[in-house]
Amino acid sequence: MIEKPAPTLARARKTKPAAESDLDIQKNVYARWAPVYDKVYSKLLADAHQRTANAVSEDAERILEIGVGTGLILPYYPQDRSIFGVDLSLPMLKKAAARVAKRKLSQVRMLLAMDACHLGFADRTFDAIAVPFVLTLVPDPERALDEALRVLKPGGQIVITTRFGAEEGPQAKVEEMLAPIVKKIGWSTSFKLARVRRWAESHGVHDIDGPENTFPGGYFKMIKVRKPIAL
Ligand SMILES: C[S@@+](CC[C@H](N)C(=O)[O-])C[C@H]1O[C@@H](n2cnc3c(N)ncnc32)[C@H](O)[C@@H]1O
Incomplete structure (x- = not known):
């Protein structure tokens, strides 16, 4: 069921050790998380996961989940x-x-190894897209959002669930300071909702619903971004 990507030319030609890329960091971090991820996160994220699945399934038949992980939402x-x-x-x-x-889980048609920034799907393939607890980990989140918008049908929703960092003030400063450290354990502290709003505005996407609070006490949030019919 899992399809591996073809090895890239860049990888085949590698002659000297390169600095570890952000993608390699994520791959290594999540190889270590895989055996224990469910024990740590299944209860903590259950409310956010259920709300994400409900929201993205509204009026949608063919759904893409980006960063599906161990499939806790499936x-x-x-x-x-x-x-x-x-x-x-x-x-x-x-x-x-x-x-x-x-x-x-007969509703799950395919699980594929793929980078959020290079989705191997045709334009306008999906009715809705879930992006749960992954956008903040992607080195170029705007590129990932571009890709999501590309493979989404007009009128469809992108549902983003995550923890957003403080927009400003001392908390924002601490979160920005911690960001390079927590990246090494697959977390993110400083990603701001304003960044998604700026991306949306620059793409003519004005229909943003939320943020909606999820357990625990609104620490994790969910937003829904609807692609205009005209795009
Ligand atoms: C915090 S886990 C979330 C997993 C799942 N969505 C959940 O809510 O339980 C982050 C997941 O994003 C994946 N990931 C990180 N960077 C990615 C990228 N650029 N493209 C696709 N997946 C990525 C990781 O491999 C990991 O499985």
């Missing part, structure tokens, strides 16, 4: 939807595939 999707999941990390995807098999 059981929440209704059985009459078609779910496609992509993730950078093969160890995380293998956990997701095991969940699909064990729980007989």
Whole structure:
């Protein structure tokens, strides 16, 4: 069920050790998270996961989940939807595939190894897209949003769930200071909602719903961005 990407030319030609790229950091971090991820996060994120699945399934049949991870959200999707999941990390995807098999999640059509910034789908493929707890980890989040918008049908929604950093003040300063450190454990502290709003404005996307608070106490938030019919 999991399809591996073809090795890139750049990788084949590598002659001297390069600095570890942000993508390699994420791959290494999530290879370490894969065996323990569900134990740490399944309860903590359950409310956000359920709300994300409900929101993205509204009026949508073919759904893409970007950064599907171990597939904790997959059981929440209704059985009459078609779910496609992509993730950078093969160890995380293998956990997701095991969940699909064990729980007989027939709504899950495909799990694919893919970078959020280079989606291998045609324009306007999906009715809706879920981006749960991943946008803040992508080195170029605007590029990932561009890709999501490209593969989304006009009128469809992108549902983004994550923790947003403080916009300004002392908390923002501390979060920015901590950002390079927490990146090494696959977390993000400083990504701001304003960045999504700026991206949306610059793409003529004005229909943004939220943020909606999720457990615990609004620490994690969900926003819904609707692609205009005209795009
Ligand atoms: C915090 S986990 C979230 C997993 C799942 N969405 C959840 O809510 O449980 C972040 C996931 O994003 C994936 N990821 C990180 N960078 C990515 C990228 N550039 N493209 C696709 N997936 C990425 C990681 O491999 C990891 O599985």
